[in-house]
Amino acid sequence: MYRYDQYDHQMLSDRVAQFRGQTRRYLEGRLSDAEFLPLRLQNGLYIQRLAPMMRIAVPYGLLSSRQLRKLAFIADHFDKGYGHLTTRQNIQFNWPALEEVPDILEHLAEVEMHAIQTSGNCIRNTTTDQFAGCAVDEIEDSRPYCEIIRQWSTFHPEFAYLPRKFKIAVCGTREDQAATQVHDIGIYIVRNEQGETGFRILAGGGLGRTPIVGHEMAGFVEKKHLLTFLEAILRVYNREGRRDNKYKARIKILVKETGPEAFRDKVHAEWEKIKDGAMTLTDAEIERCRSFFTAPPYRELPETSPELEQALASDLLFASWYQQNVRPHQRSGYAIATLSLKETGIAPGDISAEQMNFVADLADLYSFGEMRISHQQNLVFTDVEKGQLYALWKQLSTQSLGTPNLGLLTDLICCPGGDFCALANAKSIPIAESIQRQFSDQALLQDIGELAINISGCMNACGHHHVGNIGILGVDKKGEEFYQVSLGGSAGNRTSLGAIMGPAFAQEEIPAVIEKIVAVYREHRDPGEAFIETYDRIGMTPFKERVYAKAD
Amino acid sequence: MQKLIKNGSLVDDQWVLIKQASDAGILQALPGRDLIVPHRFWKFFQDDIANYWGQVTIWLDSDERVTDIREPLESFPLIGLNFPVFSDGRSYTNARELRENLGYQGEIRALGDVLRDQLYYMHRCGFDAYSLRHDQDPDECLQAFDDFATGYQASIDQPQPLFRRR
Ligand code: SF4
Numbered sequence: 001m002y003r004y005d006q007y008d009h010q011m012l013s014d015r016v017a018q019f020r021g022q023t024r025r026y027l028e029g030r031l032s033d034a035e036f037l038p039l040r041l042q043n044g045l046y047i048q049r050l051a052p053m054m055r056i057a058v059p060y061g062l063l064s065s066r067q068l069r070k071l072a073f074i075a076d077h078f079d080k081g082y083g084h085l086t087t088r089q090n091i092q093f094n095w096p097a098l099e100e101v102p103d104i105l106e107h108l109a110e111v112e113m114h115a116i117q118t119s120g121n122c123i124r125n126t127t128t129d130q131f132a133g134c135a136v137d138e139i140e141d142s143r144p145y146c147e148i149i150r151q152w153s154t155f156h157p158e159f160a161y162l163p164r165k166f167k168i169a170v171c172g173t174r175e176d177q178a179a180t181q182v183h184d185i186g187i188y189i190v191r192n193e194q195g196e197t198g199f200r201i202l203a204g205g206g207l208g209r210t211p212i213v214g215h216e217m218a219g220f221v222e223k224k225h226l227l228t229f230l231e232a233i234l235r236v237y238n239r240e241g242r243r244d245n246k247y248k249a250r251i252k253i254l255v256k257e258t259g260p261e262a263f264r265d266k267v268h269a270e271w272e273k274i275k276d277g278a279m280t281l282t283d284a285e286i287e288r289c290r291s292f293f294t295a296p297p298y299r300e301l302p303e304t305s306p307e308l309e310q311a312l313a314s315d316l317l318f319a320s321w322y323q324q325n326v327r328p329h330q331r332s333g334y335a336i337a338t339l340s341l342k343e344t345g346i347a348p349g350d351i352s353a354e355q356m357n358f359v360a361d362l363a364d365l366y367s368f369g370e371m372r373i374s375h376q377q378n379l380v381f382t383d384v385e386k387g388q389l390y391a392l393w394k395q396l397s398t399q400s401l402g403t404p405n406l407g408l409l410t411d412l413i414c415c416p417g418g419d420f421c422a423l424a425n426a427k428s429i430p431i432a433e434s435i436q437r438q439f440s441d442q443a444l445l446q447d448i449g450e451l452a453i454n455i456s457g458c459m460n461a462c463g464h465h466h467v468g469n470i471g472i473l474g475v476d477k478k479g480e481e482f483y484q485v486s487l488g489g490s491a492g493n494r495t496s497l498g499a500i501m502g503p504a505f506a507q508e509e510i511p512a513v514i515e516k517i518v519a520v521y522r523e524h525r526d527p528g529e530a531f532i533e534t535y536d537r538i539g540m541t542p543f544k545e546r547v548y549a550k551a552d
Numbered sequence: 553m554q555k556l557i558k559n560g561s562l563v564d565d566q567w568v569l570i571k572q573a574s575d576a577g578i579l580q581a582l583p584g585r586d587l588i589v590p591h592r593f594w595k596f597f598q599d600d601i602a603n604y605w606g607q608v609t610i611w612l613d614s615d616e617r618v619t620d621i622r623e624p625l626e627s628f629p630l631i632g633l634n635f636p637v638f639s640d641g642r643s644y645t646n647a648r649e650l651r652e653n654l655g656y657q658g659e660i661r662a663l664g665d666v667l668r669d670q671l672y673y674m675h676r677c678g679f680d681a682y683s684l685r686h687d688q689d690p691d692e693c694l695q696a697f698d699d700f701a702t703g704y705q706a707s708i709d710q711p712q713p714l715f716r717r718r
């Protein structure tokens with residue numbers, strides 16, 4: 001994990017002091033609402049429906065047990081005792097008081113955390129694969145490059161007032177887990193014919209009102225040129241991105257209106273001017289950043305574990321969790337375990353202070369004191385000895401953290417929606433719960449297999465509904481909450497955007513609609529075929545006919 | 553009078569800013585004063601400006617680009633870059649291009665909605681003079697340049713990024 005040196009610490013304490021001053025001037029009436037707005041946003045503070053909402057950065061989702069304990073402390077002392085994991089691998093608190101935010105920031109700084117640029121029209125938290133460094137299909141660990149990008153984008157003086165928010169994702173694995181293609185900039189670590197690793201860089205992807213898959217800006221950028229290339233893209237965007245209409249201000253619209261080829265030419269022309277300049281990365285810096293993400297002190301272990309085999313044979317519930325929530329690890333004798341935060345009845349991604357402290361203790365015991373937040377709003381222990389999985393699971397089950405549903409239908413991605421968010425058209429959490437209640441049978445869930453449902457409360461698409469196999473979007477119909485359902489989205493290597501089925505549904509209709517969609521899939525699937533594959537093969541029609549069939 | 557910060561202190565301003573002008577008559581109205589005129593005005597009234605006996609220089613709005621200045625940059629003792637509203641970030645890019653790509657050595661002055669909380673970023677992008685919005689407290693503004701002890705990136709005030717210094 002990256003450790004701050006005196007420079008990083010200094011910048012953070014300067015930031016806290018700066019925001020304390022800004023908050024004071026605001027409360028004294030010397031800063032207008034409009035002037036304070038971008039300042040508080042760039043410190044993670046929204047004013048929401050019920051109270052301010054504060055979003056804390058968890059760079060590329062990596063968190064230590066010490067940091068999680070601090071978050072638990074904040075949840076207890078400044079909030080109502082819980083937090084919410086977001087689809088950008090961050091954590092949000094829904095009830096802090098504005099006057100206390102500088103104090104919260106000071107607490108965070110003690111554990112090398114902050115809320116810098118977690119909202120506002122600037123470069124946001126860079127995200128990546130939650131299994132980085134451990135995934136078996138990894139080309140190279142993405143985290144050092146995420147850290148390099150984090151530092152470059154933090155307080156970048158030229159890009160603090162962009163036309164709109166800007167999100168970057170980095171993918172270091174063959175199987176894309178980071179929804180890389182639907183980011184403003186998507187970066188793939190790739191290997192060229194000489195065997196060197198570098199970056200394939202896309203720009204202009206995004207969800208929201210106009211979902212678009214990113215366009216390739218360069219097929220292979222040498223490592224040392226990473227930052228100058230990013231700077232070139234940002235410079236073209238900052239200069240030319242639309243500022244007259246906030247719905248057309250994202251880079252995807254600029255790329256589309258300019259034309260991907262013409263946009264790429266502009267980026268390369270800009271790059272020529274700054275390439276090999278001072279921001280060219282040095283080998284020393286790449287090595288320095290890599291040195292923070294070395295392997296933990298693993299033990300030499302055999303690939304198989306007798307304790308594990310025995311537990312799998314004797315405990316069916318454990319076996320089902322193992323099958324669903326445990327993934328293979330690069331290292332012999334280790335496994336990656338995901339702690340589901342999707343137990344029915346609890347808002348997806350919500351975690352109580354008590355659970356945070358509990359998880360922190362478990363991370364110390366079982367996973368070298370570190371964990372990750374996934375963009376699917378779960379927690380991941382990346383380095384668990386196989387022989388200890390059973391003990392870990394038994395503990396998790398006592399705190400509603402052992403639900404065996406990773407990747408299954410009930411592992412829903414869901415934004416805070418109308419219960420919390422001022423922008424929402426409709427609630428999203430109750431929808432998630434009604435679906436989870438409808439599908440409570442574990443055997444059925446496992447039979448249905450991999451199926452991603454994503455729910456957003458409005459067009460802003462924080463729940464990434466376009467890339468859900470089934471996407472659900474809250475819409476407003478003459479003041480009433482309705483839900484538009486789409487099918488066929490996916491966020492992996494073959495990123496695709498879902499197609500809308502037809503007229504929207506009322507809230508109480510949704511569970512039955514999902515049930516019908518699932519039934520059509522189960523009737524039509526070939527052996528071993530996942531939902532999305534069946535959909536790709538048979539298309540929308542059979543689903544549509546069933547769902548909109550007139551009752552006899 | 554507009555308050556001006558230049559090179560880290562509060563100074564008197566010798567220049568008169570012409571925000572808008574559509575005919576050369578304005579030159580007669582301010583005989584001998586040093587003027588900052590819109591770049592468009594400069595291009596259009598070259599001859600009148602040549603005969604004027606004060607100094608004349610230019611300012612650009614945020615939707616204009618410094619790379620479109622055809623005249624030799626040395627002919628401008630200062631170039632103004634406007635912030636029509638503080639949240640419009642285009643003039644940061646214009647300033648950096650002037651300094652970094654075009655090698656401009658003269659004064660770059662921030663005009664318009666120039667507020668305390670943006671000064672640090674402006675400074676790092678190559679501005680060295682700031683015409684503060686009328687309601688800004690100049691002493692508070694002077695402190696803004698010390699908001700941060702250092703930054704990660706290469707910038708005009710610190711050409712080496714932190715990773716080449718740490
Ligand atoms: S998708 Fe809409 S409702 Fe949901 S969190 Fe985002 S802005 Fe709020």
